[in-house]
Each structure stands twice: as C-alpha cells, then as structure tokens.
Amino acid sequence: QQPVQSPQAVILREGEDAVINCSSSKALYSVHWYRQKHGEAPVFLMILLKGGEQKGHEKISASFNEKKQQSSLYLTASQLSYSGTYFCGTEARLEGGSEKLVFGKGTKLTVNP
C-alpha cells in the first residue's frame, strides 16, 4: 500500500527545476506532500483531492492524476531553502473509508549555490 516515489535523490543548482513523482497501486482519495528538513518534523505542503487537480505553494506546485493513481510535485526556480526530503502520503480508497496516511520512502532534494 506504500506509494512509490522517484527519484530517490536529486541534486540541483539554485534556480533549476525538479519533478518528484509518486505513484500508488491502489485507488486514492487524496495525495499529501510534505517536506522534512534534517532533524525536524515533516511540514505540510499541500493536499490534492481530485483527478487532474493542481495546487501551488510559492514556486512549488503539484498535480494529481486520479485515474493513473499518480501525483507529481514540481519545484521551479529552486531555492536553497527547498533542500530537504520530500514525502508523498497517500490515503487509499477502501470500503468504508480509510483512516491512515501512508508515506513513500521520500526523495532527498539538495539545492546547491
């Protein structure tokens, strides 16, 4: 039930763009994206609820293809502060509703000057 994230790690120079993908084998209610800096708690970025929906958070946006059970996180014009590990969390569509959010293994993003 754990979503699969790719790539496992990305190294960028400041100003470059990146895409992080998240896919699930199960039908999804929603996809969450969180960022965790070293030694800190995961911090919420955004939730995507519907097929094809896109959301944005500063220069970070995401899409959710409900039919393909996939989501992608887009980081444009990356800043040093974007460095961290990005986790997608998926809430699977189960009969009666699901009450757990399962995270992928994370994508470590490093932005260098």
Added chain:
Amino acid sequence: EPEVTQTPSHQVTQMGQEVILRCVPISNHLYFYWYRQILGQKVEFLVSFYNNEISEKSEIFDDQFSVERPDGSNFTLKIRSTKLEDSAMYFCASSVSLGRYNSPLHFGNGTRLTVT
C-alpha cells in the same frame, strides 16, 4: 499558530523497560496519529486514533504498543517492553479530519527514543 507538542524530546531507556511518549495535539483536532522514523528512513505509520479508540493500526503496532487519551488533551504512546529495534524518532500528529474530508497532518517535533 497552534502546534503539536511532544515530550520529552529525547528519551534513553534500557531494553525491556517501559516508556511513555507524550503529545498534546492541536486543541480542535479530532484525529491523532503516531508515526515513527528510523534514522534516515521513511516515516512509518503506527496508529490512528479517533473518538477515543484506535481507528487503524499497522503491523508494527503489536501488543507491546498502546495508545491512550487520558484527559482530553494529552495523547500518549506506551511501549511496554522496549527492544533495541524500537530506537527511532517518534512523531505525533493531529488533523481536523482524514478520510473523505481530507485535511493536513500537523506533526510535532518528535521524541527521539534510544534503547540501549
């Protein structure tokens, strides 16, 4: 902005001892969770809690684990007989809702548990 608070920030215990990790969720949140993260690895779901009972638990959450909301504000995770492999960062989280309502999880800063 309201936040989830966890105590202690670091707990060292000997194998076989009982530990209680404490959390104060955000006051108007209805769902509470425990996750753990072994150093450098993924954030693993342990248990969700709603309306004073466990909603769902993972295979990790075996009989040595228990959760409680003793007084309407605290949310605790008890590990009865700790093992070396229980060493991890334990995160408490809360949300207004999950499921068909969908809201973000707010994480506390975690308790680092070290079992020696």
